[in-house]
Amino acid sequence: MHLLCGIDEAGRGPLAGAVYAAAVILNPARPITGLADSKKLSEAKRDALAIEIKAHALAWGIASVSAQEIDAINILQASLLAMQRAYQAMVDQFGLHATLIQVDGNRTPKFQLPCEAIVQGDSKVAEISAASILAKTARDASLLELDTQYPQYGFAQHKGYPTALHLERLVQYGITPEHRRSYAPVKKLLSMIVE
Template sequence: MTDKAREKEELRLEEMRKEERAVLDLSPIAGVDEAGRGPLAGPVVAACAVIPLDYPFYYLNDSKKMSEKRREALFEVLQKEAIAFGIGIVSPERIDEINILQATYEAMREALKDMEKRFSLSPKILLNDAVTIPGIPITQKAIVHGDAKSLSIAAASVLAKVTRDHIMLEYDEQYPKYGFKQHKGYGTKVHREAILTHGPCPIHRRSFLKNLYS
């Protein structure tokens, strides 16, 4: 990275720290986000992350705006450099049982429990990507497009996305007919055609497939 590029990147990161700096008196601050609300198959995964604001997490951004290679690299960095993080995973069966929104909230609550269990840390405020999580006795702030505006939410975005991608790669080996390695369970043309040809497999969300057969 050139000096000019580094300066530009540091300015961008500082802009993404503004939400955290506004609530520093409520530290520890955790960012919360999810991956996998839209796919036809696989779990929904949530993550929470408490990160050191002075660490230079170069290129950290909304996971959807990053290449797979960069996400994977930052996933490794975040696991090493985060003060604390947690992961919550809710199965396709549970999604069908309670609906995707409630399953997303459940995954977020599980991520917080996981962080508390692993790191003995409870945040005083949650910065969430556009949602307020029911049943959490912690101050929350919902930020629309938060994964592009808050460094903590961006960190959670990457942790959730890469964790879910890894799960879907494992499922690709179990169910090779569906192409999970390529589309990670999202409703691409190839995926939809595979379902119509082979029928759903055990990780498909039955409640998401109704329109496929109409």
């Protein structure tokens, strides 16, 4: 049986929080309508689709790589590692292996089975769209948790991205353990503290 697993990540650009990835094998007998690149969907639509994907997919897995790990190995390697972890989480949870993996983007993690990179795959391949939605909703949920931990930073609003508000709060309150120290705006702030 041909089983296609789609994998995508969320959160490469933010200054704070983990990078997330998800792996999904859809069930051809239970098609899900409305799948699209998670960035093109409203938050409410993403949340509703995430519930549907988890209920109807043959298998799915979500994993993350922390801000500290991102700083240690760089964001590209961290994204690829999150994808490997997501696939493994799916296998551990459902005991199902894919026959082919398709990853959004132009780089593939190392897998023991065939793997293809598909540029803009999240808008071309339903399985990658589904993975994109699960990765994004999981990451957004983790940023809401960060918001309760560090309410003064406005994480619920900007989700860790380098918005004017986030940069302003960074200068005002300093760096949390969840900030990515290898990212330019954070690194710049750290160098000012050291000087």
